[in-house]
Amino acid sequence: MRFIRHICAGLALLALAACTPAEGAGSEAQAVSAPEGTPVARHGALSITDGKVVDAHGEPVTLRGMSLFWSQWGPQYYTRETVDWLVSDWKVTAIRASIAAEGDDSALQHFDREIAKAATVIEAAEANGIYVLVDWHAHRDHADEAEAFLTEIARRYGHLPNLIYEPFNEPLREGVDWSRDVKPYHERMIAAIRAHDPDNLIIVGSPSWSQDVDIAATDPLEGENIGYTLHYYAATHKQDLRDKGDAALEAGLALMITEFGIVEATGDGPIDMESSNAWWDWAEANGISWLNWSITDRDESSAALKPGTPPAGWSDEDLTESGRILRARLRAAAEAEGY
Structure with a gap:
C-alpha cells in the first residue's frame, strides 16, 4: 500500500492523471491523485520516522490549518465551499473535521448524518490536495460507536494518501489513566483502522484533555505511524505544558497540535499574543504541525468568524480578531513554503 501511494505522489508531481490503488484498499477505493502544486502533490503520503512526521520523500513536514x-x-x-475558501484564501495545508461524539444531536444519535459530514470534508480536502484529520470529537469513552465510525471512514477512504485519524479528541482528567483506560481504547481503535488502512497516520489523545503526552511517553503504543496530539490554549497553558511536550519529544514521540487556541481554555476570554507567539515558536522549532480552534461563528473569542458569516467568501469584516490573526499567520507560512 505504501509503495502504491509513493507512485501516486510521484505521478501527481509530474502532473499525470492518477494511478489505481492496490486491490484490498477498500470496496469504495478510487483513483488517487492531487492537483499539481498542492501540499499532497508535493509531499504524498505521510509517515513517522525517528519521532518526526515525514513525507513520501523522507523529508520533515509541518502542516498548518484550521x-x-x-x-x-x-x-x-x-x-465543499468552506474547504475551498480555506485553501484558496487562508492557504491552509490541513483541515480538521471535528465529528461530534458528545451531547445531544451528535454522532451517537445520528451516525449516518455525521459520517456524511466527514465524507464531505474528506472529499473536499482530496479535491484541493490538502491533508484532512478526521477527529472523533469526544471527551468520554464511546468505544463501540468510535470503532464503528473509524472502521467506516477507513473502509471508504483508507486508500487516500492525505487522511489522518484522531480517534479520541480529549480524554478527561478525573478518574482516567493512560495505561489502564486510554491506551487499551487506542489499541482497539488502531486495530479497527489498520484492518482497512495499514499505514496512514493515527494521532492519539491522552488524559487531561490531551496534555499528558509525557505520561503516554512512558508507556507508548506499539505500531507504525502513530503520533500523539498535544492541545493547548495560550492564555491558560504556558511553559509547564511545553515542558511536558519536550519530555515526550525527548522520549521519541511524534507530536501534532491538532487543537489550540490563542485565548483561554474556555474558548473565550482575551487573546494572549505573548503566549501564542511562544507556542508558535516552539512548534515551528520542533517541526510540529498545528490546527487552530476553530472555524465557527459562535459568539466567543476563539471563533474565527462573526455571527451569521456565510460558508465562504469572507471579507476582513467577517473575521473576528482571532480569525484575522490566524488567516495572516497561515498565509505567511504558505508563502514561505511556496504555496
Whole structure:
C-alpha cells in the first residue's frame, strides 16, 4: 500500500492523471491523485520516522490549518465551499473535521448524518490536495460507536494518501489513566483502522484533555505511524505544558497540535499574543504541525468568524480578531513554503 501511494505522489508531481490503488484498499477505493502544486502533490503520503512526521520523500513536514467546530453545532461549515475558501484564501495545508461524539444531536444519535459530514470534508480536502484529520470529537469513552465510525471512514477512504485519524479528541482528567483506560481504547481503535488502512497516520489523545503526552511517553503504543496530539490554549497553558511536550519529544514521540487556541481554555476570554507567539515558536522549532480552534461563528473569542458569516467568501469584516490573526499567520507560512 505504501509503495502504491509513493507512485501516486510521484505521478501527481509530474502532473499525470492518477494511478489505481492496490486491490484490498477498500470496496469504495478510487483513483488517487492531487492537483499539481498542492501540499499532497508535493509531499504524498505521510509517515513517522525517528519521532518526526515525514513525507513520501523522507523529508520533515509541518502542516498548518484550521479545525472545524463541533459538527452538530457548526454544520454550515462542513461544506465543499468552506474547504475551498480555506485553501484558496487562508492557504491552509490541513483541515480538521471535528465529528461530534458528545451531547445531544451528535454522532451517537445520528451516525449516518455525521459520517456524511466527514465524507464531505474528506472529499473536499482530496479535491484541493490538502491533508484532512478526521477527529472523533469526544471527551468520554464511546468505544463501540468510535470503532464503528473509524472502521467506516477507513473502509471508504483508507486508500487516500492525505487522511489522518484522531480517534479520541480529549480524554478527561478525573478518574482516567493512560495505561489502564486510554491506551487499551487506542489499541482497539488502531486495530479497527489498520484492518482497512495499514499505514496512514493515527494521532492519539491522552488524559487531561490531551496534555499528558509525557505520561503516554512512558508507556507508548506499539505500531507504525502513530503520533500523539498535544492541545493547548495560550492564555491558560504556558511553559509547564511545553515542558511536558519536550519530555515526550525527548522520549521519541511524534507530536501534532491538532487543537489550540490563542485565548483561554474556555474558548473565550482575551487573546494572549505573548503566549501564542511562544507556542508558535516552539512548534515551528520542533517541526510540529498545528490546527487552530476553530472555524465557527459562535459568539466567543476563539471563533474565527462573526455571527451569521456565510460558508465562504469572507471579507476582513467577517473575521473576528482571532480569525484575522490566524488567516495572516497561515498565509505567511504558505508563502514561505511556496504555496
